[in-house]
Amino acid sequence: MSDLKQELKEKIIEQLNLEDVTADEIADNDPLFGDGLGLDSIDALELIVMLDKDYGIKLADPKEGRKIFESIDTMAAYISANKA
Amino acid sequence: MKNDYYIERYSQIRDGKVSVNGNIIFQTLETNFKSVMKAAYKNLIIDYPKFFKMDNLSKLGFLAAEVLLKDENEKNMAMVFSNRASSLDTDRGYQDSIKDATQYYPSPAVFVYTLANICMGEISIKHKIHSENCFFVNDEFSPEILSSYTSQLLDENKAKKVLCGWVDVDNGKYNAFLYVVAKKGTFVHSDPEINRLYKTTHE
Numbered sequence: 001m002s003d004l005k006q007e008l009k010e011k012i013i014e015q016l017n018l019e020d021v022t023a024d025e026i027a028d029n030d031p032l033f034g035d036g037l038g039l040d041s042i043d044a045l046e047l048i049v050m051l052d053k054d055y056g057i058k059l060a061d062p063k064e065g066r067k068i069f070e071s072i073d074t075m076a077a078y079i080s081a082n083k084a
Numbered sequence: 085m086k087n088d089y090y091i092e093r094y095s096q097i098r099d100g101k102v103s104v105n106g107n108i109i110f111q112t113l114e115t116n117f118k119s120v121m122k123a124a125y126k127n128l129i130i131d132y133p134k135f136f137k138m139d140n141l142s143k144l145g146f147l148a149a150e151v152l153l154k155d156e157n158e159k160n161m162a163m164v165f166s167n168r169a170s171s172l173d174t175d176r177g178y179q180d181s182i183k184d185a186t187q188y189y190p191s192p193a194v195f196v197y198t199l200a201n202i203c204m205g206e207i208s209i210k211h212k213i214h215s216e217n218c219f220f221v222n223d224e225f226s227p228e229i230l231s232s233y234t235s236q237l238l239d240e241n242k243a244k245k246v247l248c249g250w251v252d253v254d255n256g257k258y259n260a261f262l263y264v265v266a267k268k269g270t271f272v273h274s275d276p277e278i279n280r281l282y283k284t285t286h287e
Contacts, residue, residue, distance in 0.1 A: 016137070016193070017136045017137045017193075018133070018136075019133060019135075019136035020133070038133070042137075042192050042193050042196055043193070045192035045193075046191065046192055046193045049189050049190070049191060049192065052189065053189045
């Protein structure tokens, strides 16, 4: 699980172009949106694409993303439980 | 065209140089577009992380506007931009990302930039500008396209000032020339003068 969390941090930094942010600076329970990493709605869509492309997980309802993308912890748990 | 409008100041980004009113305020030996943009951003001490999420055209327009508008208080400012390649630089990248039906993962973050006028939207968001805007696509820089519409906007009190110019990016080549038109200023707002400023900064 810790490998997956590290992988997610690196993917998010690269795919969402988070300049000047390192994986070490993202705590597993940091909020990804709002006051945390400050991601926006387009980033949320990009994360949905990432789940599909890299982990074979399709979100039928984009509203599910609100809970799944709360933090690295919640993303990793969801991917582990649903990975194709 | 009325000649009672003036150009307050102008900026240019080309060949690794950023200038305002012909004075270079930043230059780098980098030749790669993204490296030039990043170096300019860092050097000009701009704190706006969303910059790195923008496409190439928006980055170029954003920086060219930033050096002109950083001390600007007028929010009733229209924008009249032009270029040759529209958003083709980004369109091409987006097309490449979806051409393989077996690897069909369109990127929302890229797609939102597949319109040239998004560049003006990014500038509007940063500077809280709510006004008219228009983006013309033309084979080459043409002052008359910009000046006639700009004068009309000012004549009809649609805006107090107009940010105008040329912002073009395609295949690593880039060229930005922006200027602010107002009722007072340094240079006469006329086609020959606009052309002179454009060419002066390109020699």
